[in-house]
Amino acid sequence: MKYFWIIQLALPLFGQTFSFEKLKSNSEASFRGLDVISTKTAWVSGTGGTVLKTNDGGKTWEDISVSTSNSIDFRDIELFDKKTAIVMGISSPAKFYKTKNGGKTWELVYFNDHKDVFFDGMSFWNKMNGIAFSDPVDGEHFLIKTKDGGNTWQKIPSNGIPKKLETEYGFAASGTGIPVFSSKTAWLGMGGIKSRVFKSIDGGMNWDAVETPLAHGGESTGIYSLAFKNKKVGVAVGGDYTDQNISNTMIYTEDGGINWYLPDNKIDEYRECVNHFRGNIFITVGPSGIDVSKDNGRNWMIENRKIKNLTAIAFAKNSNTGFAVGKSGNIFKVIRN
Numbered sequence: 001m002k003y004f005w006i007i008q009l010a011l012p013l014f015g016q017t018f019s020f021e022k023l024k025s026n027s028e029a030s031f032r033g034l035d036v037i038s039t040k041t042a043w044v045s046g047t048g049g050t051v052l053k054t055n056d057g058g059k060t061w062e063d064i065s066v067s068t069s070n071s072i073d074f075r076d077i078e079l080f081d082k083k084t085a086i087v088m089g090i091s092s093p094a095k096f097y098k099t100k101n102g103g104k105t106w107e108l109v110y111f112n113d114h115k116d117v118f119f120d121g122m123s124f125w126n127k128m129n130g131i132a133f134s135d136p137v138d139g140e141h142f143l144i145k146t147k148d149g150g151n152t153w154q155k156i157p158s159n160g161i162p163k164k165l166e167t168e169y170g171f172a173a174s175g176t177g178i179p180v181f182s183s184k185t186a187w188l189g190m191g192g193i194k195s196r197v198f199k200s201i202d203g204g205m206n207w208d209a210v211e212t213p214l215a216h217g218g219e220s221t222g223i224y225s226l227a228f229k230n231k232k233v234g235v236a237v238g239g240d241y242t243d244q245n246i247s248n249t250m251i252y253t254e255d256g257g258i259n260w261y262l263p264d265n266k267i268d269e270y271r272e273c274v275n276h277f278r279g280n281i282f283i284t285v286g287p288s289g290i291d292v293s294k295d296n297g298r299n300w301m302i303e304n305r306k307i308k309n310l311t312a313i314a315f316a317k318n319s320n321t322g323f324a325v326g327k328s329g330n331i332f333k334v335i336r337n
Contacts, residue, residue, distance in 0.1 A: 120177050
């Protein structure tokens with residue numbers, strides 16, 4: 001037993017599963033939005049209405065920013081193909097823009113100037129059906145959905161959404177607080193007094209909520225990001241951006257989000273984004289570095305502590321290649337070693 005205890009303590013010290021190559025973005029924007037559709041094509045979004053795209057694997061980045069929105073922070077982006085994408089502006093007035101011509105022009109497809117609105121994330125099941133969520137509006141959780149590819153959006157009735165706790169919010173750290181699966185399943189991460197996960201199996205119309213053991217208790221404490229590899233296995237990360245060494249910042253589920261558990265070997269550092277890579281591998285990023293789990297979130301290893309302040313990471317489907325973004329215009333190409 002003593003030998004096993006020593007091994008457990010040592011496990012988080014070794015990683016080096018991925019290599020990171022810094023790319024030249026020619027931007028100083030703070031990036032939080034990221035979508036990758038192939039090893040060649042990825043788009044990023046961030047402060048100052050900034051949107052960049054690459055079609056050559058990150059060798060060059062083209063500035064296709066929304067020219068009329070240089071005061072907007074685009075914290076999430078959904079890329080459908082090389083020409084079609086939606087960017088999500090977060091705070092009042094919240095604005096979503098869509099392009100159908102590779103960013104040459106952008107069309108305003110959603111506008112909300114309510115004083116409480118603050119969008120945290122957006123996801124699409126397919127090219128037509130999508131969902132987005134905001135911090136509570138008028139004391140109720142606020143979600144919208146689209147059935148026409150984001151051209152129009154409708155508010156989801158509040159009677160199917162769990163009542164807001166006294167202190168409960170989402171977090172717009174990387175736009176990954178609302179992952180979706182298949183055609184109608186979605187999860188939603190929340191924080192505050194409790195760290196709760198909401199789940200819907202009917203396209204976001206009705207939700208059930210469960211409490212989790214992830215750090216909670218304060219206005220800035222809770223679930224910042226979730227990722228699922230299938231309908232059962234998923235990971236959530238977060239913590240508190242005002243106390244980045246708080247304990248219990250990562251959890252996992254094996255039953256679709258009904259029950260959540262703390263890892264056997266965890267790393268107690270604030271994390272802003274988690275994503276599924278391939279197989280049983282999940283990767284998470286945050287201000288202090290990068291961590292990896294090779295067993296669906298049960299055990300975590302330190303991957304990298306030289307690269308800091310990453311906010312989002314994503315991979316091309318069925319590929320060893322992806323991208324990561326962060327503050328000060330940082331974009332990295334990520335490759336499985």
